[in-house]
Amino acid sequence: MPLNVLVLGSGGREHALAWKISQSGKLSNLYCLPGNPGTAAIATNIAAGADDFEAVATAVSANAIDMVVVGPENPLVSGITDFLKERFPDLMVVGPSRQGALLEGSKQFAKDFMARHAIPTAAYRSFTSATLGDAKAFMKTLQPPYVLKADGLAAGKGVVILDDYESACTELEEMFSGKFGQASSKVVIEQFLSGIEVSVFVLTDGRDYLILPEAKDYKRIGDGDTGLNTGGMGAVSPVPFADAAFMAKVEDRIVKPTIAGLAAEGIDYRGFIFLGLMNCGGEPYVIEYNVRMGDPETEAVMTRIGSDLLSHLEAAAKGSLAGETISIENQAAVTVVMVSGGYPGAYKSQYPISGLEKAAAAANVFHMGTKAAGGDIVTAGGRVLAVTANAADMVSAAGKAYEAAGEISFMDCYRRSDITKDLLKYL
Numbered sequence: 001m002p003l004n005v006l007v008l009g010s011g012g013r014e015h016a017l018a019w020k021i022s023q024s025g026k027l028s029n030l031y032c033l034p035g036n037p038g039t040a041a042i043a044t045n046i047a048a049g050a051d052d053f054e055a056v057a058t059a060v061s062a063n064a065i066d067m068v069v070v071g072p073e074n075p076l077v078s079g080i081t082d083f084l085k086e087r088f089p090d091l092m093v094v095g096p097s098r099q100g101a102l103l104e105g106s107k108q109f110a111k112d113f114m115a116r117h118a119i120p121t122a123a124y125r126s127f128t129s130a131t132l133g134d135a136k137a138f139m140k141t142l143q144p145p146y147v148l149k150a151d152g153l154a155a156g157k158g159v160v161i162l163d164d165y166e167s168a169c170t171e172l173e174e175m176f177s178g179k180f181g182q183a184s185s186k187v188v189i190e191q192f193l194s195g196i197e198v199s200v201f202v203l204t205d206g207r208d209y210l211i212l213p214e215a216k217d218y219k220r221i222g223d224g225d226t227g228l229n230t231g232g233m234g235a236v237s238p239v240p241f242a243d244a245a246f247m248a249k250v251e252d253r254i255v256k257p258t259i260a261g262l263a264a265e266g267i268d269y270r271g272f273i274f275l276g277l278m279n280c281g282g283e284p285y286v287i288e289y290n291v292r293m294g295d296p297e298t299e300a301v302m303t304r305i306g307s308d309l310l311s312h313l314e315a316a317a318k319g320s321l322a323g324e325t326i327s328i329e330n331q332a333a334v335t336v337v338m339v340s341g342g343y344p345g346a347y348k349s350q351y352p353i354s355g356l357e358k359a360a361a362a363a364n365v366f367h368m369g370t371k372a373a374g375g376d377i378v379t380a381g382g383r384v385l386a387v388t389a390n391a392a393d394m395v396s397a398a399g400k401a402y403e404a405a406g407e408i409s410f411m412d413c414y415r416r417s418d419i420t421k422d423l424l425k426y427l
């Protein structure tokens with residue numbers, strides 16, 4: 001039976017998920033809530049917030065939705081999956097239960113889970129203001145730099161890395177005093193891992209799993225990984241240093257025990273797991289779990305899946321992933337993110353965007369922060385567009401992505417010019 005599918009969220013990740021789902025032979029109607037001007041071209045947008053559970057329930061009833069795919073972490077951590085399953089027992093939901101979402105919603109939960117299941121990660125302890133003295137004593141036992149993590153969700157800003165003991169102590173006190181609100185009333189302090197990061201994506205039904213294409217993200221605003229952290233300035237997949245031997249270690253040491261651990265603890269988990277990994281001299285360590293896909297990694301990853309994503313999502317939601325096989329295209333995908341000047345600090349919006357059609361002739365242009373205004377598409381966020389090109393190899397894909405991005409312009413537009421350059425040495 002063809003499915004009516006609702007994708008929750010409004011960014012480039014959701015546009016890329018919707019784009020891939022829209023190609024499925026199993027699809028009847030596709031909706032996005034709230035979606036964006038990019039998803040409007042391939043789906044019906046429903047104006048509401050993804051955190052407004054009642055509005056989501058109304059959209060599910062009104063459109064006879066068979067499956068909800070949850071894009072962002074916030075509704076998952078707030079329990080949207082449990083809420084929807086209680087309201088609509090037959091609805092398929094791609095996204096973990098509230099309990100499963102703790103893997104992202106609480107750093108301490110995630111670290112304790114890894115410890116229980118012997119999953120490689122940085123040594124750590126967690127503290128509250130009542131144990132400030134112990135926290136400082138624990139830091140003394142570590143080598144700098146010091147890694148401090150707010151326990152709860154802090155919009156991607158809750159991790160602070162400091163080079164000296166004194167400033168780490170000051171930061172710790174500020175975190176306990178509410179620097180990240182409730183999220184930092186508990187703080188995880190951990191060992192610094194040095195290496196190169198890679199993101200690995202898994203789709204699971206809580207028992208079986210598919211490993212999606214891996215990707216590398218570019219977090220800093222400036223070329224050469226300089227300047228402030230952002231949501232992500234680009235992505236590449238495959239990742240040249242994540243070779244078969246490394247990926248086999250990831251599967252054996254991390255993917256398998258993670259999923260077996262969820263099952264053993266009776267945690268209902270049907271959805272994506274995003275493993276933020278550090279490759280330390282060829283050995284994988286988990287830096288963080290996310291309970292959703294990455295953005296902008298999804299905009300690269302989706303273009304490399306050859307098989308029917310909706311079929312995989314249906315199997316994940318129903319618990320029948322054992323029968324699924326994923327096919328992954330050999331070609332490379334490179335995503336260049338175009339941002340508003342000033343981002344990740346203050347920036348202006350509402351600037352008309354030109355060249356979208358020309359760029360779309362050679363690349364997939366996923367909308368991250370745009371809005372329709374009159375007949376125009378205008379900027380409406382820090383990260384505005386994710387331009388993804390595919391080619392036989394990484395160098396050609398990067399050339400094509402930059403060429404397509406070059407067709408697009410808006411006032412004060414900025415992008416990094418070095419996406420993939422750090423990886424040339426691994427080719």
Ligand code: AMP
Binds near residue numbers: 156190192193194
């Ligand atoms: P997270 O929000 O947990 O992804 O952390 C943000 C960033 O901080 C990561 O992407 C890493 O670059 C860095 N990071 C987090 N934990 C560690 C660690 N234990 N060692 C080194 N870098 C880390």
Ligand code: GLY
Binds near residue numbers: 231232290294295297
């Ligand atoms: N690109 C990193 C993230 O989605 O968290």
